[in-house]
Amino acid sequence: MLSVQLGAALSVDLISTIGAAGTAWLRLTFGALIFVAIVRPPVRSLRRRDLPGLLGLGITTGLQTVTFLAAIERIPLGTCVAIEFLGPLTVAAARSRHVRGFIWPAVALVGVIGLTEPWQGSVDAVGIGLALISAVGWGVYIVLTQHVGDRFEGLTGLSLTVPIAAATAGIIGIPQAAGHLTVNVLAVGAGLALLLPVLPYAFELLALRRLTTAAFGTLMAVEPAIGLLLGLIVLHQRPSLIQLLGIVLVVAAGAAAQRGGRRGQLT
Template sequence: MTTRNRIPVPPWGLAVAAMISVQLSSAFSVNLISEVGPAGTAWLRLSLGAIIFLAIARPPLRSVRRHDVPTLLGLGIATGLMTIMFLAAIERIPLGTTVAIEFLGPLTVAAVRSRNRRALAWPVLALVGVILLTEPWHGQIDVLGVLFATIAAAGWGAYILLTQRIGDRFTGIGALSLTVPVAAVTAAIVGIPQAAGHLSLGILVAALGVALLMPVLPFILELMALRRMTSTAFGTLMSLEPAFGVLLGLIVLHQQPSIVQFIGIALVVFAGAASQRGGARNPPPLAEPITTAPAPDAVPADRPIRDA
């Protein structure tokens, strides 16, 4: 009996579970941020995530070529900066708003790379949704929080482009055991000074928990989902993530959005789902055989692996 036949959960259920895990990690990170700061939280989460990936996946060092190094380093650095900026944003503005702003990054990448010029309307529609979420006409907008989230959005866009290159070269999760440690080192530059003097066993246990929730568990769930559904369907489903950010912000952090903000998040979700139309990509063949994982375990190159 194959593993596929032993899984009673439908693929969409696995994808939804992955999204919930991501947003739970973000919501629970708020308590850590109050103890060790956003950079300290990013450093702990990425470092523990790196240790876990190194334990479960052998780094494909023999398969790395010189021209792969800048991309691997760039991806790790982008991941580290994106994580720090995202956590810095949720320290200042609601989780759902941060996720929606960050979502503009991959949405813009998808629109720009689309062959249909009308696809550029979707980031604009999502931007309208973000404006409704931030409600700047009330004069209470946290400019710094929005700036951090915008930088995280740019980082996510760069992350997608770089991950796609890595996805064309490597299969399985081996590449994560290379890039996540780089992300951890990047976060350590600011994170260690910020967390110094505040570490305790309780904080380390909490950091391990959020690291398991993101990136370890979501990647495993997404990998299982991608084996049983198309990447376009998966991408459309993942467009619900900003809505989950609002939901978990409400349940865990008691961040109550207004009716106008609910409309804003609906526009972001609709724009994300619509942008997936015609978004399929035919990945090029791997340049050479890579044996870090069996072929069925590979994530399609047109669906970038979610990182820490």
């Protein structure tokens, strides 16, 4: 979570140079090159039944990365992450097998309203919409990452899906970045690729082999607070008192959403 949010905060300057989609494409491309070089994916041994999961995760990852970076271009990082967290929180609630689990996404939504402060009249509807799309993508990403992680050993799944994610982001990202790819931009993109996608995607895949999606989504409750803190430290985005209370509600909802976390026997 720290790697994801630090990478997001440090990407703001790059976004202003090559755009959100261009930044997503560049980071994912370098990440794909790293995974392929380390793992050397067994493309020839793939089975037809593996393709839907790989394609689904790759495309979802690409779209989620683009929409998230486009959102933080328009709204504060902490607010964006809190909205995006509705995705994994909903997954946690849906997998909790208790009707009361759906109370917590509602509590988190109240917190998000506090974060966006619509009564102030300065709501960026496009930024919030992009964050909501990213939230859906994040929820789907969690489910598909666990699915792919169960089918492939080590980091093989990532070596197959991150190139697909890079190609997906490249549909918009390549035209957006064209003409702005200096040596400095490439160096920054390569460095940011280590923060996201390389480190967090690898750790998330390994974590989801050991945790239920509900427990994983619950643990991610800390991420909005990390996003708020790094937004303050790196981007000097100062939250109001109501926004701080909103973050507390989001984190509390995530912490209460699910208590169990141990996975059963894999099938």
